[in-house]
Amino acid sequence: MPGLFNGDFGIVLVNVFLLAILFAVAVAIARMRSLFAIVMLSGIYSLVSAAWYVAVDAVDVAFTEAAVGAGMSTVVLLGAMLLTSRTAKPEKLFSRLGPMLVCLATGAALIYATVDLPALGDATSAANTGVGYEYLQIAWFDTGIPNVVTPVLASYRGFDTLGETTVVFVAGLAVALLLGFGERSLAERIRNEGRNGSDRRKTKAPAVSDEDPA
Amino acid sequence: MKSDHHVILRVIAKLLIPVITMYAFYVQFHGDFGPGGGFQAGVIIAVAVILYALVFGVPAAMRAVPPVFTRSLAAIGVMIYAGVGFWALFQGGQYLEYQALFHEGPGEHHGQHIGIMLIEIGVLCGVSGAMLTIFYAFAGRVAEIRDEDW
Numbered sequence: 001m002p003g004l005f006n007g008d009f010g011i012v013l014v015n016v017f018l019l020a021i022l023f024a025v026a027v028a029i030a031r032m033r034s035l036f037a038i039v040m041l042s043g044i045y046s047l048v049s050a051a052w053y054v055a056v057d058a059v060d061v062a063f064t065e066a067a068v069g070a071g072m073s074t075v076v077l078l079g080a081m082l083l084t085s086r087t088a089k090p091e092k093l094f095s096r097l098g099p100m101l102v103c104l105a106t107g108a109a110l111i112y113a114t115v116d117l118p119a120l121g122d123a124t125s126a127a128n129t130g131v132g133y134e135y136l137q138i139a140w141f142d143t144g145i146p147n148v149v150t151p152v153l154a155s156y157r158g159f160d161t162l163g164e165t166t167v168v169f170v171a172g173l174a175v176a177l178l179l180g181f182g183e184r185s186l187a188e189r190i191r192n193e194g195r196n197g198s199d200r201r202k203t204k205a206p207a208v209s210d211e212d213p214a
Numbered sequence: 215m216k217s218d219h220h221v222i223l224r225v226i227a228k229l230l231i232p233v234i235t236m237y238a239f240y241v242q243f244h245g246d247f248g249p250g251g252g253f254q255a256g257v258i259i260a261v262a263v264i265l266y267a268l269v270f271g272v273p274a275a276m277r278a279v280p281p282v283f284t285r286s287l288a289a290i291g292v293m294i295y296a297g298v299g300f301w302a303l304f305q306g307g308q309y310l311e312y313q314a315l316f317h318e319g320p321g322e323h324h325g326q327h328i329g330i331m332l333i334e335i336g337v338l339c340g341v342s343g344a345m346l347t348i349f350y351a352f353a354g355r356v357a358e359i360r361d362e363d364w
Contacts, residue, residue, distance in 0.1 A: 059249040063241075067257040072345055075264050079352030143312075144323030145246045145330065153251065154330040158310040161333070162295055164253075165340045169292045172285070172344030175351045181281045182272070182354020189273035
């Protein structure tokens with residue numbers, strides 16, 4: 001990536017620093033056995049990569065990465081972790097050889113592919129000359145919305161966004177159909193309260209009633 | 215509900231949850247001018263409820279935001295989005311053609327603003343409902359998250 005080194009020295013420093021953190025976190029995730037630490041580190045990985053997206057001016061992507069990667073998927077993985085054991089099984093040294101070869105080959109192919117990538121912010125790259133440039137020119141006249149990302153997502157690419165929303169809905173539906181709607185814990189709690197009498201109810205009541213106005 | 219050493223956590227969470235929800239609505243309705251939109255706002259709302267569930271327990275969160283509400287919300291969100299498309303169809307335009315909503319010519323933006331705001335609300339409902347349904351499906355299988363589980 002020649003664009004990484006063309007600009008200001010400070011920007012280069014920020015890029016190198018963030019990517020170094022990403023590398024260190026990735027190595028730590030690969031070497032760890034405790035699932036809780038791995039889930040937390042993957043959240044940190046998402047947060048640092050969101051910061052890096054800001055550094056390369058992809059603010060919308062950074063926002064989504066911070067909300068979904070660092071917030072949502074960490075919490076869902078924590079919930080999934082509660083259902084299983086706390087540590088991953090140690091593997092034999094020999095069985096790691098195959099995955100390592102696959103990773104090295106994929107990494108080499110990706111690094112080889114980056115040679116052909118256009119520089120960051122290159123005005124003659126395919127992304128900046130084709131339909132993207134056209135949207136930048138006509139979006140204000142067509143829709144009157146200042147942030148060009150919104151009309152591209154909602155107006156020009158309205159079908160895509162409808163499809164994405166449907167995919168999210170179907171994902172939620174599929175998880176709920178496979179795992180149940182999660183009401184078992186609520187029913188269990190109500191049953192326990194009925195059995196234990198009123199003292200438990202009394203300690204519980206403030207937490208619920210306080211939250212109602214909020 | 216649990217031992218007392220979580221009191222700081224509970225107080226801070228109670229302070230933060232309304233702010234997180236308000237920030238989600240800022241992201242939602244400021245999406246025309248800055249980064250963000252329905253998808254991010256939906257995730258942030260879901261995260262606010264999930265924070266409540268983590269601190270106060272999943273059953274308490276299920277009383278505040280029932281699972282039947284979250285799964286209906288997800289379906290309603292997709293229906294709002296698809297409904298805007300049908301509204302454009304019934305106004306004589308093509309599916310999701312916002313210019314047709316109020317029979318406007320090129321350069322007029324009323325239909326674009328209304329249409330995009332409606333579908334963003336649909337995305338907000340769909341995403342937050344689906345995310346909460348997923349969270350309840352995972353977290354609801356353990357009756358109560360005990361301290362030693364972490």
